[in-house]
Amino acid sequence: MRTVQALLEGIRRVNRAPVILACVFGVTLLTALPFAMVLRDAMESHLASSILAEQVSRGVNMQWWKEFFAQTGPLGRTFQPSIIGFAAVLDNLSVFADAEGRPSTVLWIGAVYLLLWLFLTGGVLDRYARARPARSYEFFTACGMYFVRFLRLAPIVAATYYVLFAVIHPVLFVRMFVELTNDESVERTAFLMRLGLYAVFGALLVLVSIIFDYAKVRAVVEDRRSMLGAVVAGARFARRNARAVVALYAVTGCLFVGLLLFYAAAAPGAAATGAGVWLGVGIGQVYLLGRLWIKLVFLASETALFQSRLAHTNYVAAAPAARPEPPIVENAV
Numbered sequence: 001m002r003t004v005q006a007l008l009e010g011i012r013r014v015n016r017a018p019v020i021l022a023c024v025f026g027v028t029l030l031t032a033l034p035f036a037m038v039l040r041d042a043m044e045s046h047l048a049s050s051i052l053a054e055q056v057s058r059g060v061n062m063q064w065w066k067e068f069f070a071q072t073g074p075l076g077r078t079f080q081p082s083i084i085g086f087a088a089v090l091d092n093l094s095v096f097a098d099a100e101g102r103p104s105t106v107l108w109i110g111a112v113y114l115l116l117w118l119f120l121t122g123g124v125l126d127r128y129a130r131a132r133p134a135r136s137y138e139f140f141t142a143c144g145m146y147f148v149r150f151l152r153l154a155p156i157v158a159a160t161y162y163v164l165f166a167v168i169h170p171v172l173f174v175r176m177f178v179e180l181t182n183d184e185s186v187e188r189t190a191f192l193m194r195l196g197l198y199a200v201f202g203a204l205l206v207l208v209s210i211i212f213d214y215a216k217v218r219a220v221v222e223d224r225r226s227m228l229g230a231v232v233a234g235a236r237f238a239r240r241n242a243r244a245v246v247a248l249y250a251v252t253g254c255l256f257v258g259l260l261l262f263y264a265a266a267a268p269g270a271a272a273t274g275a276g277v278w279l280g281v282g283i284g285q286v287y288l289l290g291r292l293w294i295k296l297v298f299l300a301s302e303t304a305l306f307q308s309r310l311a312h313t314n315y316v317a318a319a320p321a322a323r324p325e326p327p328i329v330e331n332a333v
Contacts, residue, residue, distance in 0.1 A: 003244055004251070007248060010301025119147045122216075124296065128299060129217075129315075142318075149224075153212075153219075156231060210238050211234050214245075217299075217303050221306065248301055248302065255294050267283055
C-alpha cells in the first residue's frame with residue numbers, strides 16, 4: 001500500500017465509524033467543561049461588584065481583563081487575550097516550541113485529557129485495525145485491555161520527552177544558539193539560525209512520535225504484551241519503511257496545515273459581539289472537530305499502512321471480545 005492509498009484507507013475507516021469521532025469530541029468537551037464552569041463562576045462573581053460589568057457585556061474591556069487576571073488564581077490566569085481565535089493556536093505553538101511553562105491548572109487539565117486519550121487509544125486502534133463495526137462492549141473491552149499495557153508504555157514516553165525538552169532543547173536553544181550568534185550582527189541571520197534549530201528539534205519530535213505511534217499500532221495488531229518490545233518493533237518498522245512512514249506523516253500534516261489556514265481565515269477577533277461571539281464559538285468547535293478527525297485519520301492510516309506492509313490487512317491477533325451472557329442465563333446454569 002502506498003502513502004496516498006494508506007491515507008485514503010484511513011479516511012474511509014474513520015468516516016465509517018462516526019461514533020468514535022463523536023466519542024472523542026465529547027470526551028474533549030467534558031474534560032474542559034468543569035474548569036470552564038469554575039472560570040464562569042469566577043467571572044460572574046468578579047463582575048457583580050465591578051462598575052465595568054455593563055461595558056464588558058458589550059465587548060472586550062482590557063482594563064477589566066487585566067484586573068481580573070491579577071486578582072484570580074491559577075485558573076483565572078489561563079483567561080488571557082491569547083485565547084481569542086487563532087491567537088490561541090499561535091500561543092500554544094510558541095509555548096511548545098520554546099518549552100515554556102504553563103499554569104498548574106492547565107497542566108492538570110492536560111494530564112486528565114492525556115489519560116483519557118490513553119484509555120481510548122486501544123479501542124480506537126482495535127476498531128480501525130479490524131475495519132468492521134464493533135459493539136460497545138467490544139470497543140470498551142479493547143480500551144481496558146490495552147490501557148493497562150499503554151500505562152506501562154507511558155513511563156518510556158514520558159522519559160523520552162523529558163530528555164527532549166529538559167536536556168536537548170536547552171542545548172540547542174541556549175548553548176548552541178548563543179554560540180552560533182555570539183559574533184553575529186545581522187538579525188536576519190540569527191533568525192534563520194533559530195529556525196534551523198527549530199527544524200532540528202521538530203525532526204526529533206517527529207521521529208519520537210512516529211516510533212511511539214507504531215509501537216501502539218503493533219501492540220494492538222499483534223497483541224504484544226511487552227511495551228519495550230513494541231517500541232523496538234515500532235522503530236524497526238519505521239526504519240524499514242522510512243519513506244512511506246515519513247510521507248504519510250507529511251501528507252497528514254498538510255491536512256492539519258490546511259485546517260489551520262481555514263481557522264486563521266474564519267476565526268473572528270476580539271471585537272465580535274452578540275451573534276458574532278456565538279459564530280466564533282461555532283467556528284472554534286468546527287476547528288476542534290476537524291483537528292480530532294485528522295488525529296483519528298492519522299491513527300487509522302498508520303494502522304492501514306502497517307497492516308498492508310506486514311500482510312496483516314484487517315487482521316488483529318487478539319480475538320474479539322465475546323458478548324457477556326445476561327444474568328438470567330448465568331442464574332439458570
